[in-house]
Amino acid sequence: MAVGSSDYIQAFGEASKPRRLRAQSDPVMASSTRAVIERYRKSIHFQKLAARTQADYVKYLNAFDAEFGVDPIKLFEEKASLSEIRSWKEQWVHSPKSYDYATSVVTRLLNWARDEDVAIAIHHHLNVPRIYKSDRSEIIWLPEELAALVRVATEREARIIIAASEGGLTPQDIGILTRDNVQKTPKGRRLLFKRTKTSKATSIPVTPALAKLIDETPRGQKYLFVSLQGKQLEAVRASDIVRKVKERANAAAAKDPKLIHVRDELRLYDMRGTAATELLRAGCSLNEIAVTMGWGLRHAANIIEKYAAIVPEVADEVLAKLLEARSRSDEGR
Structure with missing residues (x-):
């Protein structure tokens, strides 16, 4: 292709377009983010999720598609994409729980794209700190x-x-x-x-x-x-x-x-x-x-440890055992 030819000028123009505009010319290409999302939704990894979880995921996948669907999935191999994802998640800034859910769904999608779909070699949306923290284990009805x-x-x-x-x-x-x-x-x-x-x-x-x-x-x-x-x-x-x-x-x-x-x-x-x-x-x-x-043993142990601290009978049982032990000690003297 000769420098200055019409073909050269057209190719140069395409290459000079922003990433988003370049991808818009072929939004259903196999390497687009939208195509990867569609493949993920058809995969066994998505289908095995509970119906309620699938419905929750779809909400965020659709929003991610609306923002990045026409972009090539390779975009997320670049570390700079983290700032774009962060900006996208700001629509849930009013709800830390929803913000964190969006984080989880994107991480799950990109992990699948890397490990199963092999659409990307790496991604940087890993170990993203969570915002929402809620511990209601000490709140029980009387x-x-x-x-x-x-x-x-x-x-x-x-x-x-x-x-x-x-x-x-x-x-x-x-x-x-x-x-x-x-x-x-x-x-x-x-x-x-x-x-x-x-x-x-x-x-x-x-x-x-x-x-x-x-x-x-x-x-x-x-x-x-x-x-x-x-x-x-x-x-x-x-x-x-x-x-x-x-x-x-x-x-x-x-x-x-x-x-x-x-x-x-x-x-x-x-x-x-x-x-x-x-x-x-x-x-x-x-x-x-x-x-x-319906808990795992480790989760049950963590939860019960917190509940034990607020059950008044536990303190009474400890006192009873303590008094009994002291009584036996006094009798032995």
Whole structure:
């Protein structure tokens, strides 16, 4: 190609265009970020994710596609791309949790592009510090606060509250249970299911309170716990129901000083900690608590260590053992 020829001038013009404009001429090329995102969404690594997780990922993948879809995936081999990704994530600056979720999804996508799709040799979006930090392990419902909710709840609202506090069910899991999840055990019954978030098998003993809910479920009703309209209960709706019941309970308490005020920071998910604390109070082993809550042993150990510090019976048990030991010591003198 001769210098100064029309072909040379055209090629030079193309090469001089910004990266974004060059890629726009062929947005579906195999090396575009959009094409890689599409391949990732069709891969086994994406398909094996839980349906809820897939839906969450798609939100951020679509946003990433809108920003970088026409760019070549090779863009992310350059360290300077970190600043572009950071600028893109600023649309969630108001929500540290969403900001961190975007970080996780991009890292997962680029890891797959490097290791499985081999579309890039390296990327630099690794070990990105997280912004959101939340530790609600010390926030649990008191028995009198749960009673305050049930006192003002309708039948369907009360069923949700009792299921969450008795079984430690998450907002995502309450609405998926059917009679098929109820199994007989040698001495009773259990709820056996896979958690929506982690797909971990979870076995919850059917307490008398849960048994009453199960046995009172209308025969023609598919799900054990439904929305106020009788439809499948969604996680957001379950949390919203508890929030509104709490508002009603506190409105009643404002008029009657004999009634208890439910702490404002409490939410449905915190009932999970309440259930785990009850297991600890009952003397259940670490393995028993892990299986019941659908946790790994290491995670269960970390959580229970925090719960143990706020369970008052633990202090009483320590004192009783201490006094007993001193009594034996005095007798031996």
